[in-house]
Amino acid sequence: MKISNDRGAAIAFQLYGIEGKAVSLPGEVDLNFRIEGASESYLLKISPPEADTAILEFQQAILQHVAHSDPDIISPVPLPDLQGSFISETRDDAGNIRQVRLLTWIKGRLWAGVNPVSDKLLHSLGQEAGRLTLALQGFEHPQANRSYEWDVAQAKWTREYEHLFSGEKLEILSYFNDQFDRFQEAYAALRKSVVHSDVNDYNIVVNDDLPDPKVRAVIDYGDAIHTQIINDLATTIAYAVMGKPDPLGAAHPVVEGYHSSFPLLEEELELLYVLVAMKLVISVCKSAINRQKEPDNAYLLISEAPAWELLLKWRKVSRDLAHYSFRHACGFSAHPSEQAFKDWAGNQSLSLTSLFPSIAKETIHPLDLSVSGTFTGDREVANDLELFQFQIERLQSEVPDRIIAGGYLEPRALYTSEAYDRVGNKGKESRTVHLGIDFWIPVGTPVHALFDGKVVCAVNDKGDKEYGGLIILKHREDGLNFYTLYGHQSIESVGQLKSGDQIKKGQQLSIIANYPENGNWAPHLHFEVMLSLLNYANDFPGVAYPGELSIWESICPDPNLLFRHVGPEVQAGEDPAETIAYRKAHLGKSLSLSYEEPLKIVRGDGAYLIDHMGRRFLDTVNNVAHVGHEHPRVVRAGQQQMAVLNTNTRYLHDNINEFARELLSTFPEELSVVHMVNSGSEANELALRMAQASTGQKDMIAMEVGYHGNTTGCVSISSYKFDGKGGSGAPEHTHIVPLPDRFRGIHRGEESGPLYAAYVKQKVEHILALGRKPAAFFCESIISCGGQIELPDKFLEMAYASVRKAGGLCISDEVQVGCGRMGEQFWGFQLHGVIPDIVIIGKPIGNGHPLAAVVCTRKVADAFANGMEYFNTFGGNPVSSAIGTAVLQVIREEGLQKNALETGNYLKAELKKMQKEFPVIGEVRGQGLFLGIELTDQELNPQTEKATYLARRMKDLGILMSTDGRDGNVMKIKPPMVFSKMHADLLLEALHRVFHEDYMQLL
């Protein structure tokens, strides 16, 4: 029976003397109202007529206990009625007596509505739940010992309902019930106390800090019970990790947080995995029973689905791996016998000849195959097995007395097959960290057993970048169990063994295989030691996810420990903290770093940048790596020429001519002379000199928020700098025109081009009025730092006309937008039907190599050549020229301009669709692969913090984006031109995810 809001308000007034509006809230048992009083809010709880007073008293007692035991815990506090009672009574319309309670209101949001649920928030959840458990220690109450179906300890009743399920679901329920039965004795001995035991999405209050939320309080003590303490954490995990792609990964911070407030014991952690499952088993059985009672209730089905989804996933998680992960979260060694193994192994001092008796070598020569290592070269070299093997053999001839080996815990970028990837809680992630040692030894080398053992696996692990012939042996030495693994062996030799075979120390196991039989690698032995087989039967990971490294490193200890004199391992994955510290101490302070937690990027590959741990980031920002990071053809052009000659342009050389020819072929014939330089700044600096030389004037007109480079001359025409932090305004000879921003500028809309062009005319007139003339007008074809501002129609045409009429030059800075990026045209100015006098080319033309150019008309070039030599030590050298030529050829041959058009159009159209869904997207604009997303509210106020948040969150999800614009509220998209539709989809998916997050909503 319902009770109206008015009635709720009346009850609050009658019983408690509180005047306020009542708003009814959802509740499973009680009718709940939020009473909004003049200064405070309250929670009014009206119990059903049959409610047991003893239970209500129990709940009130807990709340009072918590409030008194830890003043820092925020929890609802029971308030007395006007008579001083904590439980009052009222009569409903049907004449039933109902018990009423009033509690303080906890401000915040319910967990169920919070997005995203970050690891930090999960940690804070564990921490709060643990604090509550700590506060409840010593609390006793007769009602705490009631029989209760939701209590994990009492979950055995679910057995009786297994008949409601079939197939996989039945298998899962029986599996977990069997596991639960099996550990009852140990379970019974665990610590018990009263615990909350229902920390679910609707009982957790999160604070209102949207970008960095924390759990404030846990409410609703209706399920509190005296039980094994660990059941409380099991329940918390069961609800908190629902819907997560990697539930074990999400459970880790919860356990860590809980342990930080309420230290857990090893024996509790051992059972936690099954207890989490048992909470879910209770939940799905309850749902099935309810569904039987109400078959038409669709809601019951919906609410059951996430619990089943989690149970299905949880069943696939290795129980041992979960146990080790929980131990790690609590600061114990992940594997319980890690230390014992290390102590034992440290005393072994085997010789490498025990493993390879046919090779009489005792020490290794370390091989650096880490992400930053140069041995593997670029992507193409790394995948060229013949070349790889050739390099190994050559290295071997240089170190004939050693075995080339290494790789334990080395993060590598070699694992290119999809078998190494998964979708984790932060998007796609890849296994990169090597868990064994690789011995790079010749095909046919026999491999021998180091210890007595039993074969547990002898298979052909087929597939690209798999093990090929694989053997795993189980050993027991001095009471310790462990396994050794031998990968990439010949199938024939592995075929001689079968599971269960006893192996004697020193016995030959197998021989080294060649590719492709060995999984497509240069020949080597992958040798790994494991303390557990987890759930694996015919395989075992040889490479781990970087995020799980500290768990896997404990399960797979360093095999080097077994040997004496193996020599040094390569120290890979150097801590970025050291890199930051040195940089801070010795590099100029005005160098900035992206992101609060800076990235250490050590490798590039196409549209991706890769960090020191092998994490791949999709790069949507880098228009310097124009044809893709470390494009093999460009790299080789530079490498090859560098090996032959690099000198200045005072000698004849064909490379500079060839580069000039390639470059000029992309221009209209009026632009026919090129000067080679080394950076965009240097190019603009030269353009300034050219303009002054050919006009005899000094006055420059430039764009508001424009940026043209870092030299004194360039800064003097860069409003982005002199009007920004540390700047002191425009110099005397610089005249700034307003940013022609159709969206938020001083004139808006499609027709605003002539209005903005009028400011250029005004500036020309102003200069003339001073008795001077304009030297030049500097402008980009899309204003980049200004926030990807597309120039409105007619602007450039009219501005050029005004400047030229007064004798000034028109200079197009194409440093950001040139070289095909616009899609429709090769150069940005071509979109506007104008031909500049000078074009500035920078970033993309060298694909990362310091190369830039100034292209101009014959007239300008001749005027500049007034007798003073233009000498540039590096500009146009044979190496730079070879690189520039290769870049232009790759753009043409790989159809990258067309790709910029097609992918850019697709991306822009999809972003425009997104704009309809998310009001914070004020505008989507740009051309080709040079796009901008401007974030504003409905009144077009810039949403700068949201843009910063978005960039940070995109990085969390493995996508690099950055912000720009006068207000820093524009997301700029200008990726390497190999950015494909597949990459665009990855970007769109991640953007969609973040735009849904709480902080991105307009209030």
Ligand SMILES: Cc1ncc(COP(=O)(O)O)c(C=O)c1O
């Ligand atoms: C439009 C524009 N011009 C010139 C430059 C200066 O180029 P560089 O950094 O190569 O000196 C930049 C650099 O960001 C730029 O964006």
